Amino acid sequence: MHEVSIMAEAVRMATEAARKSGAVRVTCLKLRVGTLSGAVPDAMRFAWDVVCQGTEAEGARLEIEPVTAACRCEACRTEFDCADFINECPRCGTPGARLLRGRELDIASIETQDH
Amino acid sequence: MCTECGCGHGHGGADVKIGGTSHDHEHGHAHPHEHGHDHSHEHGASRELSLNLSLMEKNDRLAERNRGYFQAKKLLVLNVVSSPGSGKTTLLRETAARLAGKLRVGVIVGDLATDNDAARLRTAGVPVIQITTGTVCHLDAEMVARAAEQLDTDNLDLLIIENVGNLVCPADYDLGETLRVVMLSTTEGEDKPLKYPPMFHSAQVVIVTKGDMAAAAGFDRKQALANLNKISHHATLFEVSAKTGEGMKEWVEFLAQRHSVVARK
Numbered sequence: 001m002h003e004v005s006i007m008a009e010a011v012r013m014a015t016e017a018a019r020k021s022g023a024v025r026v027t028c029l030k031l032r033v034g035t036l037s038g039a040v041p042d043a044m045r046f047a048w049d050v051v052c053q054g055t056e057a058e059g060a061r062l063e064i065e066p067v068t069a070a071c072r073c074e075a076c077r078t079e080f081d082c083a084d085f086i087n088e089c090p091r092c093g094t095p096g097a098r099l100l101r102g103r104e105l106d107i108a109s110i111e112t113q114d115h
Numbered sequence: 116m117c118t119e120c121g122c123g124h125g126h127g128g129a130d131v132k133i134g135g136t137s138h139d140h141e142h143g144h145a146h147p148h149e150h151g152h153d154h155s156h157e158h159g160a161s162r163e164l165s166l167n168l169s170l171m172e173k174n175d176r177l178a179e180r181n182r183g184y185f186q187a188k189k190l191l192v193l194n195v196v197s198s199p200g201s202g203k204t205t206l207l208r209e210t211a212a213r214l215a216g217k218l219r220v221g222v223i224v225g226d227l228a229t230d231n232d233a234a235r236l237r238t239a240g241v242p243v244i245q246i247t248t249g250t251v252c253h254l255d256a257e258m259v260a261r262a263a264e265q266l267d268t269d270n271l272d273l274l275i276i277e278n279v280g281n282l283v284c285p286a287d288y289d290l291g292e293t294l295r296v297v298m299l300s301t302t303e304g305e306d307k308p309l310k311y312p313p314m315f316h317s318a319q320v321v322i323v324t325k326g327d328m329a330a331a332a333g334f335d336r337k338q339a340l341a342n343l344n345k346i347s348h349h350a351t352l353f354e355v356s357a358k359t360g361e362g363m364k365e366w367v368e369f370l371a372q373r374h375s376v377v378a379r380k
């Protein structure tokens with residue numbers, strides 16, 4: 001359950017960014033979470049309801065955009081989805097394809113309210 | 116992290132730009148302001164701020180600071196992770212004991228509760244700092260920085276960090292270590308690497324331990340190595356038994372060799 005730590009960090013970053021911009025409340029938090037990030041969206045949602053309480057982000061909507069992990073084979077340039085770290089090209093069998101995306105654990109944007 | 120297959124975290128820049136204008140409702144959620152604005156407002160303008168920041172940014176920054184500090188002190192630093200009970204403390208105690216007179220060892224050990232592991236490690240005659248994490252199921256870079264302050268790092272060669280027994284959460288937290296060591300015991304099944312790919316993928320060293328139990332546990336060594344070969348394709352592999360000492364010589368020699376590389380820099 002490191003999702004609790006991650007979401008506590010999300011609250012910290014979101015409220016800090018809101019404050020810096022002169023806003024007083026965070027009304028929505030948008031995250032991008034890769035399928036190989038190690039964090040589970042359901043656990044993040046569960047943690048969010050707890051960690052946002054008593055902060056300027058209390059009650060804010062949480063939107064999580066999942067990012068499916070994908071690799072590109074260096075040998076034949078095929079791009080393919082990758083459910084684990086077995087980066088073997090399904091077309092030509094070459095191992096060790098480069099991961100293009102899927103490790104994201106990002107805060108994409110927030111919506112704020114001024115007063 | 117991994118440069119060979121580019122599987123490190125991708126970080127967005129910190130470009131904080133203000134998107135949209137006041138009362139920009141393009142996302143179309145229910146909102147009391149969907150009607151006209153011919154009355155005084157209860158609350159202020161709503162704005163979208165684009166952040167594009169990694170949630171691991173702070174930890175990664177602190178981990179890089181740790182790494183710089185450890186390098187300056189010419190310390191080899193291990194971040195040792197495994198499932199609960201795979202044998203981290205047993206192996207590390209044995210490792211520290213065998214390195215006596217060769218490398219000066221210090222240990223930081225993280226547990227949810229109790230300082231039993233610290234007491235066991237101290238029997239090897241090395242300084243040990245216990246971090247009790249409470250409900251937090253992993254160590255982070257800040258905890259390690261605070262613990263390292265309590266050690267006389269000028270007089271150490273090898274700092275071993277025993278992480279909380281957990282193959283999921285510690286995977287995302289860089290501590291600033293030189294090497295991430297992932298352990299797998301012969302009693303927990305050969306498919307562990309397939310079940311916890313992010314952790315096994317991030318390993319620079321994999322240690323298969325409790326070799327003395329392999330036969331009794333029906334451990335399929337060939338299958339385990341094949342699985343490790345698929346997921347942990349950057350790792351150096353050791354097969355040991357902390358109990359019988361089998362394989363320990365190679366492991367300890369590897370540490371001495373890696374320390375000499377760090378010390379030369």
Ligand SMILES: Nc1nc2c(ncn2[C@@H]2O[C@H](COP(=O)(O)OP(=O)(O)OP(=O)(O)O)[C@@H](O)[C@H]2O)c(=O)[nH]1
Nearest residue numbers: 198199200201202203204205280325328356357358
């Ligand atoms: N037979 C055998 N038993 C071992 C070996 N290494 C550890 N054990 C036993 O496995 C159990 C767990 O070992 P620990 O060293 O406490 O494991 P750990 O990974 O530190 O556990 P946590 O810190 O709780 O996650 C103990 O009963 C050890 O005696 C080994 O190489 N062979």
Ligand SMILES: [Mg+2]
Nearest residue numbers: 203204232277
């Ligand atoms: Mg232990």
Ligand SMILES: [Zn+2]
Nearest residue numbers: 001002252284
């Ligand atoms: Zn956890």
Ligand SMILES: [Zn+2]
Nearest residue numbers: 073076089092
């Ligand atoms: Zn290919």
